[in-house]
Amino acid sequence: MRYQEENELEQLRRENIRLRKAVEELAFLNELATTISSTQSVDKIVEIIVHKCVKNFAVEQGAVMLLDETDAASPFHTMVRRSDNTQKGLPYRLDTQLTGWMLKHRKSLRINDFQNDRRFRRTGEAGWPIHSLLSVPMVQKGRMIGVLTLFNKINREGFSEEEQRLLSIIASQSAQVIENVRLHQREQDLRLLQEEIRLAREIQLKLLPSDLPSIPGYQIAGRNLPANDVGGDYYDFIPISDHCYGFCLGDVSGKGMPAAMLMANLQATLRGQILTEADPNVCIQRANRLIYLNTDSSKFVTLFYGILNTRTHRIQYCNAGHDNPFLFHSNGSTKRLDVGGPVMGFIPELKYEQAHFTLNPCDLLLIYSDGISEAFNEQEEEFGEARLEELVIQNRYMSAAELMELVFDTVSQHSKGLPQMDDMTLFIIKREEARKRATVRTDRRLRAGEQPNFSISRH
Amino acid sequence: MKIKEKIQNNVAILTISGNMMGGPDTQTLHDKVKSLIADGIHNVVIDLRKVKWLNSSGLGVLMSCWGSLKNAGGNLKLANVAEKVHSILMITKLVQFFDTFDSVDRALASFYAKEHASRS
Incomplete structure (x- = not known):
């Protein structure tokens, strides 16, 4: 009997130790x-x-x-x-x-x-x-x-x-x-990075023209749609004098943040050159040297730069290795603008050539970046220059702004369901018909409550 | 992108397969050319037979290779350039710097012809 009691007591003691240990362990784990x-x-x-x-x-x-x-x-x-x-x-x-x-x-x-x-x-x-x-x-x-x-x-x-x-x-x-x-x-790191990218995007947006000036007799439209938050395409429209305007569209090699940094450098370099009022080829020659000094050998820039004179309706341009812009004449013919030289940033001392042409009434100049012409569809077919040319010819009666919307819509339809692979930029200058200018003037008078003078609109 | 290397009479032939779309992959081509220069090989033929497409970063690397070889007193020649790649060289007006040939043999011959002319 006594033996049994002792045994039970021992068991209880052991159980007690085990429980105490368990409580200690739990307390430690908890702490x-x-x-x-x-x-x-x-x-x-x-x-x-x-x-x-x-x-x-x-x-x-x-x-x-x-x-x-x-x-x-x-x-x-x-x-x-x-x-x-x-x-x-x-x-x-x-x-x-x-x-x-x-x-x-x-x-x-x-x-x-x-x-x-x-x-x-x-x-x-x-x-x-x-x-x-x-x-x-x-x-x-x-x-x-x-x-x-x-x-x-x-x-x-x-x-x-x-x-x-x-x-x-x-x-x-x-x-x-x-x-x-x-x-x-x-x-947290990711959020910080996203915030930095958002700020970079804001800075880049400010480097692009926020609204294009309205110039009597001309329609001007431009848009940049980067593939990522920031991109390497650049376009600009800068008044040089009361009747001369510099305009350009460029594409920096690469994508994303590195391309965006070089794009900012291109913008600063080129703006400085444009304001010297030098000829397009001279501006590009100088900018080429500066960009060469600022980049390594694998980075380059393609750029089309032109000066529009709204008195003579003449456009002087230089094309530094950029996709040849289209000049759509009112008679239905198309010309590609290819005079200039190689891409910028490759060789420091290069001579660039320039050419000029007159923008006649209803003529339309369209500059684009390869993100538009090389947009793929699901079958890996490019949108292509031919399709772009045909689209504009078929719809050349549209205003510059309408045409720009149409091009972006058609390209996005072409690449439906696929992510945008490259930055897309489009810039259009259209010279209006002489008659349309007068109609606009009449509309303004009507809005102001004046009697329209139809004899003006017909002259 | 893969690079295969062959040396023939002190001219390196680099055969590339896959598209040149930038990234560290494309950079290895420039590293390869730099290591060839370090070993005293200054003339290179890049065989683009298996490259159907290159983007601006891919083109940038070809430009780097060209620059490094020119600086070393050598030259870079391109062989079997696909139509699309050729049109990119035309648009960017870089075709005046890159000699292109229909075959590796012709590209090699242009090096030897030059060597022969300079000797005689």
């Missing part, structure tokens, strides 16, 4: 979870984990080694290591050997007789003597993100199975928190 979950930095979290584990498990040193995801070429060799304050270094190459073992086996490792362990035999020769270690993988959603290791139990008894289990729980819990913080950091 650790609460502390790290309120921390927003991976470094800090690692520090807390190591510090608390060293204390709770009563060991000489603890370390967290995280896989460095930024080093894609050799992610397993670059580990971030944190240990407690004891300045003792690990034996040579043990870090690498441990993580290598972990990556291979992905399970916890408990060694209480380290010096005689065959797996890490060669590591104990130099450095700090290790007698026991407990190492667990930090796994998050099946992916190993690091290793948590404790070295040398102070009481020399070695690590118990319970401790192995507890450390495994801590590792998986910590992996989750570390991944969350990393995700949060990545999201």
Whole structure:
């Protein structure tokens, strides 16, 4: 009877110890979870984990080694290591050997007789003597993100199975928190980048003409549609004098942010040249030299630059390797404007040529970037210059603005369902019929409440 | 994009397959040319038979190669240029800088002819 009582008492005592241990473990886990979950930095979290584990498990040193995801070429060799304050270094190459073992086996490792362990035999020769270690993988959603290791139990008894289990729980819990913080950091970085791109887009929009001036007798329309937030196409329309206007359309090699930066450089360079009132070929020659100096050998710019004289209706131009613009004559014939020279930024000292022509009533000049002519459809067919030419010929009665809408709509219809691959820019100058000018004037008088004078409109 | 290299009488023949659409892939072509220059090979034929299409970045790399070889006192010749690639060279008016040939043999012959002329 007495024996039975003693036995029960012993069982109760053991149960009590087990429960107390469980409560202690839970309390520790809870404390650790609460502390790290309120921390927003991976470094800090690692520090807390190591510090608390060293204390709770009563060991000489603890370390967290995280896989460095930024080093894609050799992610397993670059580990971030944190240990407690004891300045003792690990034996040579043990870090690498441990993580290598972990990556291979992905399970916890408990060694209480380290010096005689065959797996890490060669590591104990130099450095700090290790007698026991407990190492667990930090796994998050099946992916190993690091290793948590404790070295040398102070009481020399070695690590118990319970401790192995507890450390495994801590590792998986910590992996989750570390991944969350990393995700949060990545999201913040991304948001910052997006904000920068948005600002760059705003800056670039300001480099393009916001609204084109209205010039009596002329219709002018232009639009730039970048494939990404920012692009490498550029067009401009700049008054030089009361009857002369510089206009251009250019395409910088490459895409996205690098192209946008070069586009800004082109805009500044060219605007400076245009205002000198020099001939188009002279402006391009000077700008070519400047762009050559500002870029490496693989970057270049194609550019069409012209000067419109609204008194003589003459256009002087120089084409630096840009897709040849179309000149649609009112008689139905088409001319391509190809006089000039090679792309800019390739060779510093180059002579460019120029040509001129008269824009007769109803004549239409259309400059475009290759994003329009080379827009693909699902069958990988280009929109093509021929289609562009035909579209304008068929609809040449339209105003410059209507025609521009039509071209963009038709190209987008052609590439339906596909993402825009390249920046698209279009610039149109159309000279109005003499009669249409008078009609506009009549309309204005009507709006002002005056009697229309039809005799004016017919002359 | 893949690059195959062959050296014949001190002229390198680089055969490219795949489209030249920029990116680090295309940059390796310029690196290749630079390493040839470092090894004393200053004349290069780029065989574009298997290149149907190149964009502005691809063209930019050809320009870099041309510039590096010219600076080293050599030259770059293009062989088997597809119609589309040729039209890009025409529009950009770069055709005056890039000698194009219908075959690798003809491109090679133009190097040897020049060498022969300079010797005699």
